[in-house]
Amino acid sequence: MLNHELSKNNFFMKEACHLAETSIQLGGGPFGCIITDPSENIIGRGHNRVTIDNDPTLHAEMVAIKDACRQKNTFNLSGCTLYTSCEPCPMCLSAIYWARIGTVFYGNTRADASNIGFDDSFIYEEVSKPIEERSVVMKQVGYEDSNTNFEIWKTAFEIWKNYEKRIDY
């Protein structure tokens, strides 16, 4: 890595870590995140808000992605870079894929997070398992609609396939 690239990375990582420290004081978990656009402007900021907002989905990366999408009025952050004080959990990593973010810089690892009591490693293991081996019980419900003679959940997908006004994402 070139020296000036390293110093930019350090600057953005420092911002993310500053948010992680601020989060604790505000009643959240010790995680912070920023997102930069291709011109290296900060377009999204977030810190953990799970216990602040009583919302288990509001990890730092999720808050930053929501913030960046709001700023840019888009659900597609292609070309953007995410800096997070800790390796993203599978929820946040998947959101990074859905948002089309291409590059992630992180600090602490999932093992570091486990060491202070967070379930990141456990959830990585669970998500990678076959459905029937997970600790969460998961079952497909086989309900057939008497009008259509196929499972009720198929209807929405059938409508979607043929829906001219659909917005793919």
Added chain:
Amino acid sequence: MLNHELSKNNFFMKEACHLAETSIQLGGGPFGCIITDPSENIIGRGHNRVTIDNDPTLHAEMVAIKDACRQKNTFNLSGCTLYTSCEPCPMCLSAIYWARIGTVFYGNTRADASNIGFDDSFIYEEVSKPIEERSVVMKQVGYEDSNTNFEIWKTAFEIWKNYEKRIDY
């Protein structure tokens, strides 16, 4: 499964599928979800809002989890059950773990979702890979703070470990 359990499952699944169909009309993706509490009251509802709100994190399950947590004023949905018109993607599955939901009933599979253009299967594969093999570039930044002589991202975790007022989740 007992007959009356099957009919309850069918009722809740039908609600989730109804939300999936409604979602398309409102400009969202074809996914719906409901959450029931241990007494089998519906406490959360959601449909996909990605393209409606320009927010890639707002899958049906995420919206339903947020709704249930808001209704119950908690980040912990232990004992609750989630019904979703499609197998949760890894983002939503991880959120299910973070929310401590114990049981999931689903309709379409990740393969069904792939067949109509959604990346669920791809993201499952990516999340399960070692970091260096993923299509998203992920790097740990090795910045040391000159005052503390350790990486800046460690500070928040150190504060957290010793923070008496912290709320574990």
